[in-house]
Amino acid sequence: MCGIIGLHLRDPELHPMLGRLLDDMLCGVSERGPDSVGVAVYGDDRRNPGGQAAVSVLRAPGDLDRSVAALLPGTPDVTASRAGDTTVLTAPVTGETLAAAVTAAAPEALVVGRGDDVVVYKGAGHPQDLARTYGLREVSGWQGLAHTRMATESAINPEGCHPYSVGPDQCLVHNGSFSNHATIRRELERRGVTFDSENDTEVGARFVAACLADGDDLEKALLRLGETFDGFYTLLVTTADGFAVVRDEIACKPAVIAEHPRWVAMASEFRALAELPGIGEARIFEPDPGKVYTWQR
Template identity: 60%
Template sequence: MCGIVGLHLRTPELYPRLGELLTGMLCEMGDRGSDSAGVAVYGDPAWSPPGAGCVSVAELAAGDRRCVADVTSAVAAALGDDVDGIAVDGSYLLSAGRRSEELLVAVRSAFPHAIIAGFGSDVAVLKGVGYPRALTGGWGLATARGWQGVGHTRMATESAVTPAGCHPYAVGPGQCMVHNGSFANHATIRRELRSAGVEFDSENDTEVGARFIAALLADGRDVEGALKELCATFDGFYTLLVSDRDSFAVVRDAIACKPAVVAETDEWVAMGSEYRALAGLPGVEKARIWEPEPEVVYAWQR
């Protein structure tokens, strides 16, 4: 099953409502995946301060809970610079006046077993085990603001129910992927990526797709080209939503058996696994609404 939602806001007047709207969308998909959930929020000034490098940590290590002051102190010592941070229901959102990649190296140095939920400017990623409504409440997601959000509710089929196995997979700078479906040949592609030096945090098939796309983007491909290459390489049934701070893209496999619906107005673009995830959006009654065609990449730019 699993449920995907995404919201790309085109008008700044709606930015203060991003978290509220995303919470409603995600909770509507709770019965499609009740074991875990996650979100990526772009543009919240408290979670990802403007101009700062940011790293989201889902877990320091199994059972390792520390106060945020201890975490920022350890990372600051590794970075050799000041680090700010906030704790959000067991996760840590860290920021510094350095590149996100530099901060990420410092986090990994201070906490080698940490599960990195995401990194990059203007993005915060939260994910955890539990029912989506309980998780979004614990995060205070409804108060978040920004210009874009992506969410996922998981029904585990390919790997363990752990923070490492939750979506989104945000493995490139500012990049995020959520997935409904199953990649049949993920083991083969994982071996090929590992032989090229790519490291993995989980045995989840979605992480393979996310790291495949991140590698292509790092080589200079655009999102549309990377998703077309994924469609040509991966076997299986899937709907994917891929985002970065400036874009939002959706694609389905050649058979398109996994549900998806897109709605678009002058004020926003949204997608969900089912229409009910979109039904509470402002002005949805006037939206253009359609189901994505098989292997057609739909992309929007900020």
């Protein structure tokens, strides 16, 4: 069982409140997944300064910032901050360049997020404890999502947490199961796509990333996913300018969307949305089976 929350802020006046709103929403789905939590936040200049990229890393050695800086052109300043199991490196280079330097400097480390606007945190433990570890209530920005997990088919560890962030500023969280993921994994591997785990969610995330890299917009990428993947699922996908929700054609996994002039939110349960500002004026609905819902920044 899993819990999903996501919040896309349309009103810049709400940006300083992003972390507090996400933390309140997280309380509403913690019981759905008390084993671990992953969080992604967009637009926090204190964690990912303008003109720089951020890379989130698990299993990072203590001197990673120095060894990465030595591999970058011009040896720029690399800043490292640690929150629980996650180390975030920032530097004035592209996310791809920074991620490649991390992999070269520390092959044992695992890159779990990269981009110009997003920071990803992952860890095992109770969601509310980890939210404090990440300093979630202090976050500002324009978009965020989180995923709580009760592991049923794989180990309880940070590596198994969602979101899966396998493309620049792209994140995907998933409640459900893809039954034909092994077949699709082999097809992607033939195209040169590499994987970090055996998780079916990673297959979905890399499929979406490949579609976006091919030039699809977010809606088309998720329509292609629905045509390709078998199984049951609710997905929330975010990018540097988009926020999208889709369920499979049976729609047995829960999802609720609330749309307000100042924000759009999605959660596995309504109680996660109940304290959002102006919820009484929001349009609240259950997303239709097989339909892709998208919003742009």
